[in-house]
Amino acid sequence: MPSGHPSPYRAAIRAYYLLAGGAAFCYALAFTVSSVYRIEWARLDPLQLVLVGTALELTIFLAEVPTGALADLRGRRLSILVGLVLVGFGFLLEGAMPVFATIVLAQVLWGIGYTFTSGADKAWIVDEVGEDLVAPVFLRAAQAAQVGALAGIVLSALLASLRLNLPILASGVLFLALASALRWLMPERRFQPGAHDGDAIWAVFRTTLTRGLQVTHRHPVLLLLLGVGALWGLASEGFDRLWALHLLQEVTLPTLGPLAPVAWFGVIQAVTLVLSLVVTELTRRRLETGSYAAIARALTLLTGLQFVAMLIFAASGQLPLALMSYWSVMLLRQVTEPLHAALINHGVPSTVRATVLSISSQSDAIGQIAGGPLIGLVGLHISVRAALGTSAAALVPALLTLVLVTRRQRALLPGSTVECVAETARAAEDAAS
Known part of the structure; x- marks a missing residue:
């Protein structure tokens, strides 16, 4: 202590x-x-x-x-x-x-x-x-x-x-x-109950959702970044649910001494955790996170690399290649998530920052919920490899969108995002009062 x-x-x-x-x-x-x-x-x-x-x-x-x-x-x-x-x-x-x-x-x-x-x-x-x-x-x-x-x-x-x-x-x-x-x-000595009743809370939620949907049609940067988040969610959902099935079906897992082959999944997750800590720290030290252009370029590169790594994993039939590509996907995702948050919040005042992050999180969840079953149907009726490849393909439009954001960074600077999210936040505050 x-x-x-x-x-x-x-x-x-x-x-x-x-x-x-x-x-x-x-x-x-x-x-x-x-x-x-x-x-x-x-x-x-x-x-x-x-x-x-x-x-x-x-x-x-x-x-x-x-x-x-x-x-x-x-x-x-x-x-x-x-x-x-x-x-x-x-x-x-x-x-x-x-x-x-x-x-x-x-x-x-x-x-x-x-x-x-x-x-x-x-x-x-x-x-x-x-x-x-x-x-x-x-x-x-x-x-x-x-x-x-x-x-x-x-x-x-x-x-x-x-x-x-x-x-x-x-x-x-x-x-x-x-x-x-x-x-x-x-x-719990310092808790102070909130002042809102249940009806007011749901009014805030409904108003925030409605205004959020309205402003996305008027501000292209927010719509683009929400779309990227949804596509990432779609790609991650299929990969996360089917990677283990691919390993069990297509790759031979040798025994680890007296342990059953299932122990490999412990080894895989342990290495993922350790590598994630190292890569995150190296990224924090080296990347110029204060630059909007640098973040956009980094996200474009990371998304492209993740697409390639997911395709390699889907095609892999040997344990070394499967492990290397799996770890690559997980590490690239580990670095991508905080950079995406930094991109959509670049220049955003603290008064609306939580709202921005909430909208981003919801877009990721919507991508997972809406796209996941489609990936599952591909895996059921074609093959698990095809489903993993389809998950990877969802990153292609995300990659093209990030290229657009990078090339048009002056036209798409987050001022419009701040404006639209601030509008959403003000509407929510009005509903709560």
Whole structure:
């Protein structure tokens, strides 16, 4: 515990570290083998695999606003505890019953739970510690999450070698245990309930959505960037749901000593995590993120490289090539996401920054929800290779759009984006008042 934190805050900070590290550990424990479990035990076909992801994304998309409102009205601590319990029961349900319908239901359950915790955890610790002291807490919590995720990956591979559903069941139990521990360890002394009632919150949401749709027709830069986000979402959804099936069908996974071949998925995820940390830090040091033109050029290059890497993965039949191309896709995506956020927020005042990020996140989710089932149908009726290739093809129009943004950077500078989002924010404020 850093000595600079006053003693009244230490209980909250310890609880936040436990939450960050524990949740990351539990998620990694389940996610490392969940795809293999759905393929080998539940026998899901490509369309079903994608529909599982679509159910999760749609749940989060629909539940984010109401659960966030409840956290503001009833308390962040309660929201976090309820969320952890729902996530735990969701994983228990999936691990206990390898059937498509129950797996979809589990996604809905733990997806709602995730939205209860999303944002509420950070809002809670900021309230308890204060804005002036919270920055180092966030950094240390991120480190705790990284360590927890790596430990969860390792344990998941070991447990899966014994029985494939053990990591998912263990994750569910540990989420419930984490909620139980935080019930006693997590203080909430400074929460102030929000002033809005439910009708006002939904009025804000409806007005923001309506105005957001209207202004996209008048401001091309926002429409272009939303389109890029949606295409990235479409490409990522198909790849994320089908990469494991491609490895199991087309690539021979050798045994790792006494461990079953499923342990390879633990190795793959562990290497992905470590490489992501390194690449993100190198990008932060080297890229000129203050330049709009530099960010646009970098995004164009990264999107092109990701397209090539996804095609190579789809065509690969040997383990070394499959691993190299998979890691390339994941690392390129890791760098692309924050740069995209930086591009759409370049020059945006802080008063509308959250709205910009929210619109961007929604466009990504819409791409995943709308495009995912189409990718699944290609995988079901043609082949998994074809589905992965179709996912990669979604990056072609995204690449062309980024080329347009780069070449016309003066005409498409974010001033219009600021104007349209500010208009949306003002409409939302009017509805709330």
